[in-house]
Amino acid sequence: MTGKVYIVGAGPDGLDLITKRAEKVLKEADVILYDELIGEDLKEFLKKTKAKLIDVGKRAGRHKKGQKEINRLLVEYAKMGKRVVRLKGGDPFVFGRGGEEAEFLAEHGIPFEVIPGITSAIAVPAYAGIPITHRAFDPAVVFITGREARERLNWDALAKLNATIVILMGVSNLRKNVEKLLKHGKDPETPVAIIERGCTKEQRVIVAPLREIADVAEREKVRPPAVIVIGGVVRLREKLAEFLRFD
Ligand SMILES: C[S@@+](CC[C@H](N)C(=O)[O-])C[C@H]1O[C@@H](n2cnc3c(N)ncnc32)[C@H](O)[C@@H]1O
Secondary structure (H helix, E strand, O other), X not given: OOOEEEEEEOEOOOOOOOOHHHHHHHHHOOEEEEOOOOOHHHHHHHHOOOOEEEEOOEEOOEEOOXXXXXXXXXXXXXXXXXXXXXXXXXXXXXOOOHHHHHXXXXXXXXXXXXXXXXXXXXXXXXXXXXXXXXXXXXXXXEEXXXXXXXXXXXXXXXXXXXXXXXXXXXXXXXXHHHHHHHHXXXXXXXXXXXXXXXXXXXXXXXXXXHXXXXXXXXXXXXXXXXXXXXXXXXXXXXXXXXXOOOO
16 A cells, blocks of 8 residues: 655754654654754754664755655655655645645555644744834745746846845855845845754854945855845844743
C-alpha cells in the first residue's frame, strides 16, 4: 500500500516554534528529509526519532541534493509504504518549494498532507520588535524574494504601493533591489531593518534609511539568512525592542 508524504514547516528555528501536528508526525515518521535552515535543537530531536534521516539541505544557494532527486526520493519512499516527512524551514509554501513538491506528488498519485509552519517572514521581524502590520503604518504587506530569477516583479508598482515590503533571500542583491525601489520613487528616508539569523541567540539587527542601507550592510558584512523589512513599522523597534524578552 502506498504511504503518505507530509510536507511540514519547521518554523524559523528550534523546537519551540514548531506546531504540535508537526511534532506528532515527526515522532511517527519512517523517513525524514530535512533542510539546512532548521534549528540545532530540532536536529537533535530528529536524531531521537525512529526515522531514517536524510539531509537534503541547501548550502549557499546550492542544494546538497537537487530538487529532482528530492522529488524522486519522496515518491520512492511513499511507494514503499512509508510515512515520509519533508521538513522545511519556516512555512513550506513561503518561498520553500513546497508547492513544487506537492505538484510532483499529485502527478505521481501520492497522498500528501501539508502542515504549515511559522514563516520567518513574520516571526523574524516579530522577534526583532517589528510587527509587520500596525494600524498607524502601511495598510498592506508584500513578501518578495530578492533573487534575480524573479526579475518579473513589477518594481514600479511595488515602489508606489503603500505597503511594508519584506524581502527573503535578499542579502546578495540588496544594493540592486534598493536601487530599483529608489529609481521607481520609493522614499529614500523609508526605514529598513535587516535581521540576520532571526529567532536565534545570534540574531543581529541593522537599521538604516533606504538610501544608506546597502552601504551599511556592506560595512557590517551582513550574511544570509536574513529578513529585510522596508517600511514605517521598522520605527516601532525603537520603542519595543528594549522590553522584548525571549527566555
Ligand atoms: C528559501 S527561503 C525559505 C523561507 C521559509 N520557507 C520561511 O517560510 O521562512 C530562505 C530565506 O528565509 C529567510 N530566513 C529563514 N530563516 C531565517 C532566520 N532564522 N533569520 C533570518 N532569515 C531567515 C532568509 O531570507 C532566507 O534567505
